[in-house]
Amino acid sequence: MFRLTAAGRFLLFLFLSAFLLAPLRSRATDVPPKRELRGVWIATVENIDWPSSRSLTPEQQRREYRRMLDDHQKSGINAVFVQVRPASDAFYQSSLEPWSKWLTGTQGKAPTPLWDPLPFLIDEAHQRGMEFHAWFNPYRATMDTVTRRLATNHPYRRHPEWFMRYSGKLLYNPGLPEVRQYINQVILDVVQRYDIDGVHFDDYFYPYPEAGQVIHDEQAYARFNPDNLPVADWRRQNVNILIRDLHTSIQQAKRWVKFGISPFGVWRNQTSDPNGSATKAFQGYDGLYADALEWTRQGWIDYVLPQLYWSTGFRVAQYPVLVEWWARNANGRHVYIGHGAYRMLESTRSDSVWRNPRELPRQVRLNRTFPAEVNGSVFFSSKSLMANALHTTDSLRQHEFRYPALVPAMPWLDAVPPRPAQQLTASTQLTVNTLTWQPGPVAADGDKAVYYALYRFNEDQTPTPDDPRNLLALIRPQMGGKLQFQDTTARFGKGYAYYLTAFDRLHNESRPISVRTTGRPAEVVVAQQAPPIPIPAPAPEPQPTTPPVATTPRPTPPRPTTVNTPTKVKVKTKPKRRSLLERIFGRR
Numbered sequence: 059m060f061r062l063t064a065a066g067r068f069l070l071f072l073f074l075s076a077f078l079l080a081p082l083r084s085r086a087t088d089v090p091p092k093r094e095l096r097g098v099w100i101a102t103v104e105n106i107d108w109p110s111s112r113s114l115t116p117e118q119q120r121r122e123y124r125r126m127l128d129d130h131q132k133s134g135i136n137a138v139f140v141q142v143r144p145a146s147d148a149f150y151q152s153s154l155e156p157w158s159k160w161l162t163g164t165q166g167k168a169p170t171p172l173w174d175p176l177p178f179l180i181d182e183a184h185q186r187g188m189e190f191h192a193w194f195n196p197y198r199a200t201m202d203t204v205t206r207r208l209a210t211n212h213p214y215r216r217h218p219e220w221f222m223r224y225s226g227k228l229l230y231n232p233g234l235p236e237v238r239q240y241i242n243q244v245i246l247d248v249v250q251r252y253d254i255d256g257v258h259f260d261d262y263f264y265p266y267p268e269a270g271q272v273i274h275d276e277q278a279y280a281r282f283n284p285d286n287l288p289v290a291d292w293r294r295q296n297v298n299i300l301i302r303d304l305h306t307s308i309q310q311a312k313r314w315v316k317f318g319i320s321p322f323g324v325w326r327n328q329t330s331d332p333n334g335s336a337t338k339a340f341q342g343y344d345g346l347y348a349d350a351l352e353w354t355r356q357g358w359i360d361y362v363l364p365q366l367y368w369s370t371g372f373r374v375a376q377y378p379v380l381v382e383w384w385a386r387n388a389n390g391r392h393v394y395i396g397h398g399a400y401r402m403l404e405s406t407r408s409d410s411v412w413r414n415p416r417e418l419p420r421q422v423r424l425n426r427t428f429p430a431e432v433n434g435s436v437f438f439s440s441k442s443l444m445a446n447a448l449h450t451t452d453s454l455r456q457h458e459f460r461y462p463a464l465v466p467a468m469p470w471l472d473a474v475p476p477r478p479a480q481q482l483t484a485s486t487q488l489t490v491n492t493l494t495w496q497p498g499p500v501a502a503d504g505d506k507a508v509y510y511a512l513y514r515f516n517e518d519q520t521p522t523p524d525d526p527r528n529l530l531a532l533i534r535p536q537m538g539g540k541l542q543f544q545d546t547t548a549r550f551g552k553g554y555a556y557y558l559t560a561f562d563r564l565h566n567e568s569r570p571i572s573v574r575t576t577g578r579p580a581e582v583v584v585a586q587q588a589p590p591i592p593i594p595a596p597a598p599e600p601q602p603t604t605p606p607v608a609t610t611p612r613p614t615p616p617r618p619t620t621v622n623t624p625t626k627v628k629v630k631t632k633p634k635r636r637s638l639l640e641r642i643f644g645r646r
Contacts, residue, residue, distance in 0.1 A: 091426060092526045093565075094463040095394050095434025097137035098130055098443055099193070103144035103201070105160050107440040112163040116173050119161075123179065127186055129444050133451055134459030137189040139258050139436065140179055142248065146199040146213055146230070150176035150252065154244050156209035166209025176252050184253075187509070187532045189465055191256035191318070192248055196241050196300065198262055199228040213240070222275060225268045232264065232296040233278030242304050249311050255563075256316035257308055261365055263297050264347045293347035298358075305358040313471065314563040318361035320396055320436075321350040323368070323380055325387075335383040339375040354389035360468055361391060363436055367398030369411035370420060377421055385431035392433040392466060395425050399437040402447035415448035422458045433466045461526045464511070465565045472564040474503040479510060479541070482558050482585035484573040491545040491575065493556060495585075497535075498568070507560035509534040511567070512543055515555040523557070523570065530556075553577040558585075 100107045108126060109119045130138070142149045147158035147165060151174040156166035161175070169175070176192075183190040199214060203223055208214055214221055214228060220237050221228045230237045245257055264273065275293075283292050301319070308317050322342035326334035330341060333351070342348045353359045364384050370377045384393050401412040411417055425432045437443045443451055467473075477498030485492045497507055514530040515521045522528075533543055548554060553576045560568040571585045 089525050090461045090527065091429070091463055092524050092529075093433070093466045094426075095137055095189075095392075095436070095465055096133075096135050096459060096463060097139055097189075097191075097394065097434065097436035098135050098440050099436060099438045100126070100138055100140045100440045101144075101438075102141040102149055102158065102160050103195075108140075109161065112160055116169050116171060116175075119175065120178060124182060126440060126444065127182055127188070130440070131186045131188070133443065133455050134462065136187060136463060136465055137191060137255075137434075137436070138183050139191045139193045140183075141193040141195070142176060143192075143194040143244065144198070145195060145201055147209075149179075150174055150248065152244075152247070154247060155213065156211050165207065166211060176248075180253050184534060187534065189255040190253075191258040191316070192252070192254045193258040193260065194245055194248075195262055196245075196259060197230045197232060197264075199230055202226055203228055222273065224265050224273060225271050227265075229265060231275055231278055232293065232300065233275050233282055235282060238296070238300045238303065241300065242307055245304060246307050246311055249308055249315055254315060256318060256360075257304070258363075259319045261320060261322045261342065261346065261348070264293055267345055290344070290347065294343070294349050297347055298349060298352060301353055301358045302356070316360040316468065316471070317358075318363055318392075318394075319350065319353065319359050320363035320365055321348050322346060323364045323366045323396070324375055325349075325351050325383075333387075336379050337375045338373075351387055351389075354387065354391045357389075357391070357470070359391060360471065361394055361433070362388075363394045363396050365396040365398075365438070366421075367396070367401060367438070369401075369409050369417055370424075371411040372409045378424060381421075381424055381428065381432065385428040388431045390470070392468065393431055394434045394436050395421070395432060397421055397435055397437050399442040399447075399450070400439060402450060403442060403445060413448075415450055415453070418450045419453045419458050422454070434463075462529050462532070463526060464532075464561075464567075467565045467567075472503065472505070472562065472566060474501055474505065474562075475566040475568045476501045476505055476507045476560045476562045478568045478571050479507065479558055479560050480571075482556075482571050482573055484556055484575050484581075484583045486548075486575050486577070486579060486581045488550055488579055489546065491548040491554070491556075492542060493545065493558070493573070494540065494542040495558060495571075496541065498560060501562065505562040507568070508563050509561050510541070511559045511561065513557040513559075513570075514545065514548075515557070517553050517555075519555075521555055521557060521572070523559070523567075550579075551577045 102108060105111060108123055110122060114122065127138070143155070144158065144160065146155055148155045149158050149161055157168055159165040162169050180190045199221055200208065203226055205214060220230055220234060222231050230241065232238070248254065249257065279289055279292060287295060305317050308315050322340065324335060324337050324339045324341055326341045326343045327337050327339065328334045329338070330344065342350060350362055350364070354362055362384070364380070366377055366380050368375045368377055381395060384395070397418060399418060401409065402418065404412065422435055425435060446452060477500070479495040479498050482493065482495040493512065500506055510533045512530045512533065513521070513523070513528045515528055519528070530545065531543055533541070535541055553574065555572055555574045557570040557572045559570045573583045573585045575581060575583055
């Protein structure tokens, strides 16, 4: 009798798995996700990502940033998380905190020649169809304790009583109400003055524990603990109050600015809490006093972005286990997964699965098995993704992120779509099809269209709004510019259907208008007028599942265009019965 060796049986298993599961895989990946956040962290602390050196001139900084965004745009990135306040300093013009030494070389020294980088950083991202999330470190004040090097306008100079020394750093004391008020003021200053899309925190709240180090907040604990909480619960309450109050401040200032946090990847282990994950790792709830589960339960944040920097094979904190846990505990908020792209550049033996070039793409595909709960991926960090370690970035470009994706909408912030564009016209020439249109009227909530999506379908295709493979372009209007797009990839003599939709600031999509060309030269086609749109009611804000934090002892877990050359003009009129657009896209 013929017998296979163990290695042979394993190879046979792989072959049969690939053969039997291939049809299932192909069906599962037939249509890539239309909406998926694809982000990257751009760290400025210690010049990790940008600028690469403290000695770069402003022009060199601008060129480097543009090259970075161009590279990420090729990788399908649609959001950047840029660290604008790494250590109680500023990568923007501020009257509250000093210029960052990682920008100019010396803390407090202004750029020469003088410029404010933040409007540039935001505008370059928006021009490439990327959201800009301003990343703040709320509590870190310095990277050392040499206070003589601090700028004269550093907050430590005015209020040394606000700070604690821990492990060679100065940290703001989260237990002081005046500290929370000040941090709120700093962030709100940026929200009000700059056109950011989001406010972002990472995992640094109370410091990571270190042997022999003690958090000296005894005086604040004695003065500001009216509920007589145990110290651990009191510290969590201090963080929760900051998150709660900042969420309220942001929404009152600009309702379209999102607030999200990237906590440590493990909330709690099941051995500590039955609601925890099946892991055996450090716990953010206990070690950093960061109760991320409470933030989503209360609706204080719009997205949670856990840092799952472990592989699918890391036993104490397996990636699939944690993705499933965070998906199950989304509480109606978006979940984006933080991926450790930098791990592929390490030579660590503790998690050798990262040496497999398939690991990162596998994680992205696993996220997509939770389409209703997991809404995207963010990679740490920019230079790691650009390094293309193990050709992983190539894989993302050619497979997982081959087609563009739109940023997911947040109906609890805004569920009202913008009005459709008007007077969409297609003009065909030998080498290009030119589409022009006019903006639609203001929506019921006062929002205008911020950008447009243009879909193109061949004559033999059934138009559908859900397949991003037909997304030809995202067009963001320029100040004073004409609303138009030139389709240089259209083949001469071939007819197409073009669908145009409008998007507001929070990525709600309008009902489309369309034109259909026949492929004849010198043809002008005008879209039909769109009928009025029923506006859906905004989604209700989730109700808190526990009492407010201040009283909670322990948080619970148109017309034809005239031209001078012979043209064929088609003017579609509104039909009496439901149109094809309504049958495909539905009424809104």
